[in-house]
Amino acid sequence: LSVDGRVREASDAYRRHRALAEDDAPERAPLALAPEPMTIDGLRTWLAGRRVCVVGGGEAVAASGLGPRIDTYDLVMRLDSHPLHPPGTGERTDLHAVSHASAGPGWRRRAEVRLVFGERAEQWAEAVSLRLVPGAQSYLGDRGLSHPVRDPALLAEPRWATDPTTGFSLIRLLDHLDVNPTIDVVGLGLPGQLRPEELHWLRSHARRAAGATGAFGAVAGGGLITSLR
Secondary structure (H helix, E strand, C coil): CCCCHHHHHHHHHHHHHHHHHCCCHHHHCCHHHCCEEECHHHHHHHHCCCCEEEECCCHHHHCCCCHHHHCCCCEEEEECCCCCCHHHHCCCCCEEEEECCCCCHHHHCCEEEEEEECCCHHHHHHHHHHHCCCCCEEEEECHHHCCCCCCCCCCCCCCCCCCCCHHHHHHHHHHHHCCCCCEEEECCCCCCCCCHHHHHHHHHHCCCCCCCCCCCCCEECCCCEEECC
16 A cells, blocks of 8 residues: 555654653554555455445444444444444444544444545544554555545545545445445434434435335444445
């Protein structure tokens, strides 16, 4: 994977901050635990050909009993600091997407890839430098992956809110890259998970399928699973 100097700088800033803040930080955060940067091309390669499930939060998901099904996908992706309840949410986390504003425990969740979303460069850099947990991720999305919806180099859709929700940013990025045979979204169609205009986009872009239930696209799993591919 290509090395982006901005991620290196952010990782170095994080280590300097920890070293100044805590005397034992060098023992707990060795340089070897710094994540490798992941570019848009690197993410596309990592995703290609794999079945993806994006898992939202909420009591309905926790009580759904979908956990075993979720863990069968090639890649399981989680958002912010939604708690795990294995019978409903599954246990695996291959990719974790998190808002720069999130201060919850999700940063400590082990994931192969972590994407940090923030519209402004300083938001992203500050979140990475202050909140990234050494050893909790193998790869860190670079600045080029930090605001996919409004980024002129990616979707270039400025009409959306300045800070789209984490779930919307992730599913739009996956839809844009278009390299996965399956993209299933669990729980994001429930009230309160997305903004109204984001929910409308999800529903209107759900895959049309024979036997689909509900007014929009392909919905399954008791109405909790929406399929984009």
